[in-house]
Amino acid sequence: xxxxxxxxxxxxxxxxxxxxxxxxxxxxxxxxxxxxxxxxxxxxxxxxxxxxxxxxxxxxxxxxxxxxxxxxxxxxxxxxxxxxxxxxxxxxxxxxxxxxxxxxxxxxxxxxxxxxxxxxxxxxxxxxxxxxxxxxxxxxxxxxxxxxxxxxxxxxxxxxxxxxxxxxxxxxxxxxxxxxxxxxxxxxxxxxxxxxxxxxxxxxxxxxxxxxxxxxxxxxxxxxxxxxxxxxxxxxxxxxxxxxxxxxxxxxxxxxxxxxxxxxxxxxxxxxxxxxxxxxxxxxxxxxxxxxxxxxxxxxxxxxxxxxxxxxxxxxxxxxxxxxxxxxxxxxxxxxxxxxxxxxxxxxxxxxxxxxxxxxxxxxxxxxxxxxxxxxxxxxxxxxxxxxxxxxxxxxxxxxxxxxxxxxxxxxxxxxxxxxxxxxxxxxxxxxxxxxxxxxxxxxxxxxxxxxxxxxxxxxxxxxxxxxxxxxxxxxxx
Amino acid sequence: xxxxxxxxxxxxxxxxxxxxxxxxxxxxxxxxxxxxxxxxxxxxxxxxxxxxxxxxxxxxxxxxxxxxxxxxxxxxxxxxxxxxxxxxxxxxxxxxxxxxxxxxxxxxxxxxxxxxxxxxxxxxxxxxxxxxxxxxxxxxxxxxxxxxxxxxxxxxxxxxxxxxxxxxxxxxxxxxxxxxxxxxxxxxxxxxxxxxxxxxxxxxxxxxxxxxxxxxxxxxxxxxx
Ligand code: SF4
Numbered sequence: 001x002x003x004x005x006x007x008x009x010x011x012x013x014x015x016x017x018x019x020x021x022x023x024x025x026x027x028x029x030x031x032x033x034x035x036x037x038x039x040x041x042x043x044x045x046x047x048x049x050x051x052x053x054x055x056x057x058x059x060x061x062x063x064x065x066x067x068x069x070x071x072x073x074x075x076x077x078x079x080x081x082x083x084x085x086x087x088x089x090x091x092x093x094x095x096x097x098x099x100x101x102x103x104x105x106x107x108x109x110x111x112x113x114x115x116x117x118x119x120x121x122x123x124x125x126x127x128x129x130x131x132x133x134x135x136x137x138x139x140x141x142x143x144x145x146x147x148x149x150x151x152x153x154x155x156x157x158x159x160x161x162x163x164x165x166x167x168x169x170x171x172x173x174x175x176x177x178x179x180x181x182x183x184x185x186x187x188x189x190x191x192x193x194x195x196x197x198x199x200x201x202x203x204x205x206x207x208x209x210x211x212x213x214x215x216x217x218x219x220x221x222x223x224x225x226x227x228x229x230x231x232x233x234x235x236x237x238x239x240x241x242x243x244x245x246x247x248x249x250x251x252x253x254x255x256x257x258x259x260x261x262x263x264x265x266x267x268x269x270x271x272x273x274x275x276x277x278x279x280x281x282x283x284x285x286x287x288x289x290x291x292x293x294x295x296x297x298x299x300x301x302x303x304x305x306x307x308x309x310x311x312x313x314x315x316x317x318x319x320x321x322x323x324x325x326x327x328x329x330x331x332x333x334x335x336x337x338x339x340x341x342x343x344x345x346x347x348x349x350x351x352x353x354x355x356x357x358x359x360x361x362x363x364x365x366x367x368x369x370x371x372x373x374x375x376x377x378x379x380x381x382x383x384x385x386x387x388x389x390x391x392x393x394x395x396x397x398x399x400x401x402x403x404x405x406x407x408x409x410x411x412x413x414x415x416x417x418x419x420x421x422x423x424x425x426x427x428x429x430x431x432x433x434x435x436x437x438x439x440x441x442x443x444x445x446x447x448x449x450x451x452x453x454x455x456x457x458x459x460x461x462x463x464x465x466x467x468x469x470x471x472x473x474x475x476x477x478x
Numbered sequence: 479x480x481x482x483x484x485x486x487x488x489x490x491x492x493x494x495x496x497x498x499x500x501x502x503x504x505x506x507x508x509x510x511x512x513x514x515x516x517x518x519x520x521x522x523x524x525x526x527x528x529x530x531x532x533x534x535x536x537x538x539x540x541x542x543x544x545x546x547x548x549x550x551x552x553x554x555x556x557x558x559x560x561x562x563x564x565x566x567x568x569x570x571x572x573x574x575x576x577x578x579x580x581x582x583x584x585x586x587x588x589x590x591x592x593x594x595x596x597x598x599x600x601x602x603x604x605x606x607x608x609x610x611x612x613x614x615x616x617x618x619x620x621x622x623x624x625x626x627x628x629x630x631x632x633x634x635x636x637x638x639x640x641x642x643x644x645x646x647x648x649x650x651x652x653x654x655x656x657x658x659x660x661x662x663x664x665x666x667x668x669x670x671x672x673x674x675x676x677x678x679x680x681x682x683x684x685x686x687x688x689x690x691x692x693x694x695x696x697x698x699x700x701x702x703x
Pocket of ligand 1: 263313314315316317318319320321343370373374375376377378380
């Protein structure tokens with residue numbers, strides 16, 4: 001996983017000044033919170049289901065070795081192959097070998113955070129295999145060569161105008177005069193372009209929301225149906241899943257399904273919950289001939305038995321970031337890891353080391369909303385505090401952060417000074433962009449500009465704009 | 479040491495357990511055998527008539543359309559009526575499912591019924607569900623020789639026939655039915671739980687129907703005729 005978390009503070013500052021990003025982030029603030037609340041309010045048993053889901057995962061984790069063995073046995077009985085990968089590099093090598101054996105040139109992919117974590121796309125490209133993301137959001141960020149900024153809404157940091165520009169740039173075989181002004185037309189274009197890819201692919205790679213030990217099944221939960229086309233049309237289906245995705249039985253999956261979609265998008269149930277077991281059966285008219293599961297550890301086993309074990313209950317619903325004021329302010333890329341927000345602040349240091357990601361647990365106001373909404377009742381703030389303590393005791397707080405904090409403290413006591421400093425800094429930054437309106441590189445914020453160009457500030461600070469906005473509102477025009 | 483042994487050893491080491499601990503093994507075996515039912519929402523446990531009404535209401539809520547007919551003999555005409563209402567060509571794709579095959583398709587003039595897996599050119603697919611779930615308005619389909627999965631995903635319109643008496647209140651009833659039909663711990667290649675037509679909110683969180691799967695999901699509920 002490529003990590004630019006050490007630059008969190010610089011990234012965050014840049015994000016705050018990015019007007020386009022701030023506009024897009026408004027969709028998180030407005031989109032997710034009310035929908036979740038309505039879905040939760042409509043189900044009186046929601047909290048009882050959270051407790052049930054939590055104890056299922058606790059039980060599964062406490063017996064993880066045995067459930068993994070039971071799962072493997074059932075997959076094998078159904079004619080599938082299980083591969084075990086200790087690290088991301090092992091997983092990549094195994095997947096490459098499967099692709100090579102299938103003579104694969106094109107690989108379609110369903111949305112999968114674990115393949116983001118192990119940077120599979122980049123690796124396959126280097127090996128001459130073309131990965132095609134098929135989830136709409138993932139497809140958009142693949143065109144932009146970015147990483148996801150949200151675990152369930154990868155392109156949430158973009159506006160439709162940005163997507164339109166990308167489609168015009170990348171789909172240059174289509175007439176330029178076509179109308180792409182509405183999300184509908186963008187979606188239709190992506191649907192048409194990707195249809196052809198499903199039929200072209202030799203291998204389809206998906207993640208898994210669950211691995212069911214009882215039946216040896218992998219389960220994907222999606223809304224678009226892209227994961228299904230990815231896994232039924234190519235000759236080979238590869239499932240990449242981290243080891244903590246195991247649940248004992250179908251009933252256990254059912255408990256967690258009831259909290260997953262409600263917490264993620266406010267749906268009672270996502271559109272497609274697909275339970276896959278082994279390859280196509282004798283007589284089946286469609287489906288893949290080969291079925292592989294790559295079980296990835298990549299740091300999970302080291303979290304077991306520690307104060308971070310509870311994090312392994314995470315079902316990647318995204319509720320914690322949807323409700324996080326820090327995420328709302330800076331977006332996902334500032335975290336410099338594929339896992340942003342509160343869950344990322346706990347998970348990323350566990351996976352890559354606190355020396356590289358120690359800033360992230362500090363990116364919190366400790367308001368506690370993440371824990372309050374987490375369907376798996378993961379004590380996120382407590383775990384962030386654990387990381388802070390560890391980081392502190394190891395003396396890892398970098399000097400810049402200490403200076404930074406001191407500077408912030410100064411500003412906090414002297415708001416006027418802050419306004420003055422930013423009013424001076426912004427025109428200065430405009431000079432850097434040399435009139436192009438965008439920065440290719442920002443001093444101190446390489447992690448940010450690596451993922452995206454940063455728009456140059458438009459000459460007025462946030463505080464100045466805020467005052468104008470307020471004035472407008474009072475005038476009744478906003 | 480293989481990746482397998484390395485991972486399992488790390489897991490055991492981290493959990494502080496040893497290989498071959500009989501009490502852990504029996505706890506796992508018991509859970510897999512018993513498959514205990516957890517919390518089932520009250521809305522998943524309604525009596526039959528309320529259950530079917532809830533199924534229809536929940537399906538409408540997720541933007542499916544619902545038709546009710548009085549017996550399997552009325553299904554082909556209901557399909558034809560749907561095609562007409564949407565200005566679609568009189569042609570459908572379906573697998574060799576025996577419940578579908580037993581219906582009087584020939585009685586509908588000029589309706590083409592293509593058999594076998596779906597391809598890129600098919601506009602309408604017809605499937606028969608093994609169950610419905612009232613709790614969420616979900617239909618449950620499975621793959622098999624007579625039930626191609628491509629029919630569920632490639633066409634723009636997906637019509638699913640479901641017997642009213644097979645609409646369960648909750649997911650758990652469906653799981654136990656699947657277990658009964660295919661054998662404990664055995665599954666068909668694919669079980670699809672489908673709740674409404676395909677959608678995406680990936681562009682500015684605006685919800686749009688028809689991302690990659692069908693733009694429209696039409697359910698035909700068959701009451702015992
Ligand atoms: S930590 Fe909890 S709220 Fe956050 S993604 Fe994981 S399960 Fe969802």
